[in-house]
Amino acid sequence: MGLGFMARLVVIGGGAAGMAAASRAKRLNKNLDVVVIEKTRYVSFALCGIPYYVGCTVKTLDDLLFYPPEEFTKKRGIRILFETTATKIDVGARKVYYVDKNGREGEIDFDYLVLALGARSKAPKIWPEIREAENAFYISHLHSADEIRSYALHLPRHSKAVLVGAGYVGLELAENLSNLGMKVTLVEATPQVAPRALDPDLAAIVEEHLKSKGVEIIKEAPVKEFKIVDGKAKAIVTDKGEIEGDLFVVGVGIEPNVDLAREAGVKIGETGAIWTDDHMRTNIEGVYAVGDAVEHTDLVTGKRVWRPFAQIANKMGYVAGSNIGGREAVFPGSVGTSTFKTFDMIVARTGLSKAEAERNGFKPVEVKLEAGTRAHYIPGGTRITLKVVADEDTGRLLGAQAVGASETVLWRINVVASLLTTKATVWDLFTSDLGYAPPLAPVWDPLIIAARLLMRKLGEKPRKA
Amino acid sequence: MGLGFMARLVVIGGGAAGMAAASRAKRLNKNLDVVVIEKTRYVSFALCGIPYYVGCTVKTLDDLLFYPPEEFTKKRGIRILFETTATKIDVGARKVYYVDKNGREGEIDFDYLVLALGARSKAPKIWPEIREAENAFYISHLHSADEIRSYALHLPRHSKAVLVGAGYVGLELAENLSNLGMKVTLVEATPQVAPRALDPDLAAIVEEHLKSKGVEIIKEAPVKEFKIVDGKAKAIVTDKGEIEGDLFVVGVGIEPNVDLAREAGVKIGETGAIWTDDHMRTNIEGVYAVGDAVEHTDLVTGKRVWRPFAQIANKMGYVAGSNIGGREAVFPGSVGTSTFKTFDMIVARTGLSKAEAERNGFKPVEVKLEAGTRAHYIPGGTRITLKVVADEDTGRLLGAQAVGASETVLWRINVVASLLTTKATVWDLFTSDLGYAPPLAPVWDPLIIAARLLMRKLGEKPRKA
Numbered sequence: 062m063g064l065g066f067m068a069r070l071v072v073i074g075g076g077a078a079g080m081a082a083a084s085r086a087k088r089l090n091k092n093l094d095v096v097v098i099e100k101t102r103y104v105s106f107a108l109c110g111i112p113y114y115v116g117c118t119v120k121t122l123d124d125l126l127f128y129p130p131e132e133f134t135k136k137r138g139i140r141i142l143f144e145t146t147a148t149k150i151d152v153g154a155r156k157v158y159y160v161d162k163n164g165r166e167g168e169i170d171f172d173y174l175v176l177a178l179g180a181r182s183k184a185p186k187i188w189p190e191i192r193e194a195e196n197a198f199y200i201s202h203l204h205s206a207d208e209i210r211s212y213a214l215h216l217p218r219h220s221k222a223v224l225v226g227a228g229y230v231g232l233e234l235a236e237n238l239s240n241l242g243m244k245v246t247l248v249e250a251t252p253q254v255a256p257r258a259l260d261p262d263l264a265a266i267v268e269e270h271l272k273s274k275g276v277e278i279i280k281e282a283p284v285k286e287f288k289i290v291d292g293k294a295k296a297i298v299t300d301k302g303e304i305e306g307d308l309f310v311v312g313v314g315i316e317p318n319v320d321l322a323r324e325a326g327v328k329i330g331e332t333g334a335i336w337t338d339d340h341m342r343t344n345i346e347g348v349y350a351v352g353d354a355v356e357h358t359d360l361v362t363g364k365r366v367w368r369p370f371a372q373i374a375n376k377m378g379y380v381a382g383s384n385i386g387g388r389e390a391v392f393p394g395s396v397g398t399s400t401f402k403t404f405d406m407i408v409a410r411t412g413l414s415k416a417e418a419e420r421n422g423f424k425p426v427e428v429k430l431e432a433g434t435r436a437h438y439i440p441g442g443t444r445i446t447l448k449v450v451a452d453e454d455t456g457r458l459l460g461a462q463a464v465g466a467s468e469t470v471l472w473r474i475n476v477v478a479s480l481l482t483t484k485a486t487v488w489d490l491f492t493s494d495l496g497y498a499p500p501l502a503p504v505w506d507p508l509i510i511a512a513r514l515l516m517r518k519l520g521e522k523p524r525k526a
Numbered sequence: 527m528g529l530g531f532m533a534r535l536v537v538i539g540g541g542a543a544g545m546a547a548a549s550r551a552k553r554l555n556k557n558l559d560v561v562v563i564e565k566t567r568y569v570s571f572a573l574c575g576i577p578y579y580v581g582c583t584v585k586t587l588d589d590l591l592f593y594p595p596e597e598f599t600k601k602r603g604i605r606i607l608f609e610t611t612a613t614k615i616d617v618g619a620r621k622v623y624y625v626d627k628n629g630r631e632g633e634i635d636f637d638y639l640v641l642a643l644g645a646r647s648k649a650p651k652i653w654p655e656i657r658e659a660e661n662a663f664y665i666s667h668l669h670s671a672d673e674i675r676s677y678a679l680h681l682p683r684h685s686k687a688v689l690v691g692a693g694y695v696g697l698e699l700a701e702n703l704s705n706l707g708m709k710v711t712l713v714e715a716t717p718q719v720a721p722r723a724l725d726p727d728l729a730a731i732v733e734e735h736l737k738s739k740g741v742e743i744i745k746e747a748p749v750k751e752f753k754i755v756d757g758k759a760k761a762i763v764t765d766k767g768e769i770e771g772d773l774f775v776v777g778v779g780i781e782p783n784v785d786l787a788r789e790a791g792v793k794i795g796e797t798g799a800i801w802t803d804d805h806m807r808t809n810i811e812g813v814y815a816v817g818d819a820v821e822h823t824d825l826v827t828g829k830r831v832w833r834p835f836a837q838i839a840n841k842m843g844y845v846a847g848s849n850i851g852g853r854e855a856v857f858p859g860s861v862g863t864s865t866f867k868t869f870d871m872i873v874a875r876t877g878l879s880k881a882e883a884e885r886n887g888f889k890p891v892e893v894k895l896e897a898g899t900r901a902h903y904i905p906g907g908t909r910i911t912l913k914v915v916a917d918e919d920t921g922r923l924l925g926a927q928a929v930g931a932s933e934t935v936l937w938r939i940n941v942v943a944s945l946l947t948t949k950a951t952v953w954d955l956f957t958s959d960l961g962y963a964p965p966l967a968p969v970w971d972p973l974i975i976a977a978r979l980l981m982r983k984l985g986e987k988p989r990k991a
Contacts, residue, residue, distance in 0.1 A: 077969065107901065107903070107964070107969070109901070109962070109963065109964050109969070110901060110903050110904075110964050113903065113904060113964055113965070118904065118905065119903045119904075124902075124903040125903055127902070127969075229963075233963075360957070360959075370962065371962055371969045372959070372960065372961075372962040372969050372970075372971075372974075373959070375969055375970060376956070376974075379978065390981070391953075392957075393957050394957075395959040396959045397959070398959040398960060398961040399961055400961030400962065400963045400966055400967075401963045401966075402963060402965045402966060407966065409961050411959065411961070436572065436574070436575060437589075437592070438572070438575055438578065438584045438589040438590055439575075439578060439583065439584075440583065467933070468932070468933060468934055468966060469933055469934070469937055471961050471963075471966050471967065472934055472937030472938070472940065472941070473937070474961060475937065475941050475958070475960045475961060476937070476940050476941055476944045478958060478959045478960060478961070479941045479944055479945050479950075479954075479955070479958040479959075479960070480944050480945075480948065481959070482950070482954050482957050482958050482959065483945065483948040483950050483954050485944075485947070485948045488856075489944075489947050489948050490944070491841070492825075492857075492858050492859075492947050493940070493943060493944040493947050494825075494837070494838070494860040494861045494862070494863040494876065494943045494944075494946070494947065495837065495863060495940045495943060495944070496837075496863040496864055496865030496874050496876070496936050496939060496940060496943070497574070497835065497836055497837040497865065498574065498694075498698075498865045498866045498867055498936075499572070499574050499575050499578055500578070500867045501865055501866075501867060501872065501933055501936050502865075502936065504542065504572070504574070504592075504836045504837050504840055505837075505840060506837075509837075509841075513844065516855070
């Protein structure tokens with residue numbers, strides 16, 4: 062191996078998950094030669110920050126790096142091959158083949174391999190024509206943020222931004238492009254915004270808020286094609302007619318980057334993402350996979366799911382790095398918590414909706430309530446609309462959704478999320494000893510009221526999980 | 527019984543716990559004759575709101591009522607004997623004897639009895655001389671709020687308020703009396719503020735914040751006596767010298783009102799508060815007890831504790847009312863969550879401190895960290911200082927404390943509180959799927975970092991609870 066190292070770990074992909082794995086393994090085992098192969102000139106990047114860079118809340122792309130590259134190369138002793146693309150993995154020969162930005166090919170041996178291959182936008186596959194349009198964008202990496210912002214900042218004020226897809230990226234961009242002075246139209250294929258996060262009734266609250274901020278929302282309008290004239294997108298064609306715009310951003314979902322893994326014989330799971338066990342080990346000895354290309358177990362249903370969320374990717378990286386470094390760790394799975402902010406509205410959900418619970422064989426009961434976030438006599442409190450779902454047979458908590466103007470919307474959902482992790486019941490939620498002080502919470506927190514209403518619906522004596 | 531009622535429930539004490547019991551029982555059983563005996567002319571009052579009334583955030587005392595009396599008397603069909611004091615309970619004859627404000631005596635039969643006797647300030651017992659002083663106060667009921675505010679508002683600006691006791695009432699009053707333009711001095715017997723809520727190192731952060739707001743803090747200064755001259759308190763005498771002031775408020779703790787219960791043969795627990803089982807039943811058939819006069823079980827240690835907190839009192843009332851109304855319910859206990867705000871500082875804690883864990887036979891390990899409350903690149907985030915304690919032998923979470931400027935300080939503690947309820951481990955905390963979005967939380971939440979640090983300290987492979 063040279064350099065006196067005992068073994069080598071190669072990490073393909075320098076995103077947060079890959080760098081977490083690299084850092085953790087190196088920290089636990091200084092004798093490990095850790096080499097990261099990264100396509101771009103960035104590592105440890107926060108793609109979730111892109112909308113805030115577009116809206117100029119974040120000034121420079123460097124601000125979106127968790128750490129500067131030197132933190133890894135100088136301080137942590139990790140080697141990074143920047144602007145280098147892994148082209149093939151030979152798991153038998155324990156080699157990764159790559160090509161650098163100048164077209165020079167190379168290969169590197171590994172003892173351990175971590176695949177941190179990430180995910181990619183589905184947009185260019187669905188509408189290949191947008192590749193030709195200088196004013197139509199989708200988010201593929203940090204440079205996308207730069208391109209969108211540069212283009213938006215050169216448009217006259219009140220130019221029209223058309224956002225295709227009203228998922229969280231579309232909704233975050235709606236706020237940020239509005240902040241740049243653009244007139245924003247959201248175009249969504251389904252009958253509601255945030256279809257993967259919220260039930261229609263809670264989504265309607267978000268839609269009212271968006272409208273109050275001047276955002277136009279066109280629903281049930283799947284996009285058939287982009288009208289491109291002279292290298293510029295003029296309009297999108299939908300069932301609801303043509304929608305013109307000056308700038309288009311497509312946020313219709315992503316898919317896992319699994320090609321390199323599949324070609325190497327790494328098992329792909331039922332979700333289409335890379336399969337691993339709870340130690341983040343793939344089917345091939347010494348080969349781990351982490352981050353947005355990897356599936357995992359849903360702790361509510363026990364089923365395999367693909368959730369390309371940053372907090373999950375980071376944990377996966379940490380766990381893989383721990384195991385490679387010789388300290389056993391597991392990532393048992395997630396419960397499907399997600400959250401976003403659009404303008405002054407916070408949205409959060411965890412676990413299953415009632416409909417999802419039914420589809421997964423539960424017998425769900427649901428309660429919905431609107432309540433204040435502080436004691437009624439303290440000014441400045443806001444309203445939260447909360448739904449909590451539980452299983453009628455067992456009383457087990459299954460999920461929750463909430464919207465409102467306070468950051469505590471997320472944290473109330475986080476309380477439910479942490480209870481889902483331990484398979485808690487509505488009686489455990491009722492027992493949860495949430496702190497009370499007038500300026501901080503009502504004495505009957507909305508969560509405890511929800512537990513009370515669920516206990517009433519379940520109509521039986523207290524049960525423990 | 528008259529009026530066609532099948533049975534009668536008498537509730538002694540119309541605070542939040544008593545009214546919760548009365549309302550819940552009546553809701554479940556319309557045939558129940560529900561009568562509340564209340565000393566004052568208020569029911570369903572929020573004594574926790576008193577500091578905010580003093581500081582004029584809350585305008586009228588009526589604002590501190592959860593519901594106006596008519597909500598109970600007209601809408602819920604509950605009878606209330608206002609300004610009436612229960613003087614004796616005969617559990618054999620099933621009678622309560624009382625006296626009204628005009629000195630008229632009466633008696634009432636009961637089938638069910640709920641004791642919601644509340645708690646009282648220890649101040650007048652320790653320093654009887656303050657009863658004579660027009661400018662020395664302690665909080666006994668809503669009228670105390672009126673007296674303190676009236677007195678404070680008639681003093682010249684920058685008059686000096688001396689607060690004896692730096693517990694949460696003292697710290698909330700420090701903010702509120704400052705808001706009225708007073709110069710505030712906190713006098714505390716122990717070496718730190720908030721000695722029951724925080725370890726000294728976190729208390730020091732709160733002390734720095736108080737000083738930055740112009741509050742003087744005199745610690746290790748137990749008060750020996752009040753110097754009263756012509757019916758006015760001039761100064762308090764302490765080991766650290768005499769401290770003069772224009773207005774004095776004593777907040778040195780409360781004790782449960784158990785006299786009436788004890789005289790009736792109701793069992794008093796080891797904590798000095800009324801004993802009940804988890805159905806809120808006392809040792810006497812048909813007699814329940816709820817609220818600030820009642821002890822309960824700590825779910826971390828299994829020991830009996832007395833925690834006169836409003837969120838606990840309300841749950842006790844709800845559970846007693848459910849059981850009386852024929853719907854079985856339990857209040858298994860609490861984990862000791864408490865929280866308060868003073869100026870721009872939020873304080874929250876739950877479970878055991880490291881020292882408390884040691885005293886309770888655990889082998890605690892602790893981690894402490896300071897971290898941001900949002901993604902590093904989003905402006906407006908604040909810092910949180912967090913400690914989490916776990917048991918070395920089992921990995922079980924034992925408690926947490928936090929201070930910081932964000933409301934999410936409380937909610938991060940609430941996540942730990944809910945995990946304590948289910949006897950979760952540090953691995954459960956690590957697995958907790960807390961939502962992430964840049965304007966709302968960092969991708970590695972301080973709680974998850976704490977779990978990681980604890981896992982490292984525990985130094986073993988993952989264990990489930």
